Amino acid sequence: MKISIPIKKLQNGKDFTFEVKDDANIVDILAIVDKYVHEHPEESVFPLHDGYIHNYLQFLVDFKEERIYDDVGLFPYAPDENGDLRKFNPIADDLYFNVFPDTVIDLQQDVGC
Numbered sequence: 001m002k003i004s005i006p007i008k009k010l011q012n013g014k015d016f017t018f019e020v021k022d023d024a025n026i027v028d029i030l031a032i033v034d035k036y037v038h039e040h041p042e043e044s045v046f047p048l049h050d051g052y053i054h055n056y057l058q059f060l061v062d063f064k065e066e067r068i069y070d071d072v073g074l075f076p077y078a079p080d081e082n083g084d085l086r087k088f089n090p091i092a093d094d095l096y097f098n099v100f101p102d103t104v105i106d107l108q109q110d111v112g113c
Contacts, residue, residue: 014043023098026068026076026091029105030057060107061095068092075106 078100
């Protein structure tokens, strides 16, 4: 998974690669990233926004509405039978969709103009 957010330490993107269980969804994956960052504070960009935001789940997911925030760009694709990233994971519509094997998820926070 790659997370690109134009703020200090994330403006060039941050890549995380993890193996996850077969029935993993975006919530599970971001929780794994958050756990890793918590265990490796040198990798952390948190807290953000005057100490209000402490992890990627809080920053990217609206649990009240059960969706990814509208200002987060997603590129959630898995390889097709030819190895091209064309198999779409509808995680924006369903947070609990089980991602396809070998999925690449690129998340970009839009901070506006």
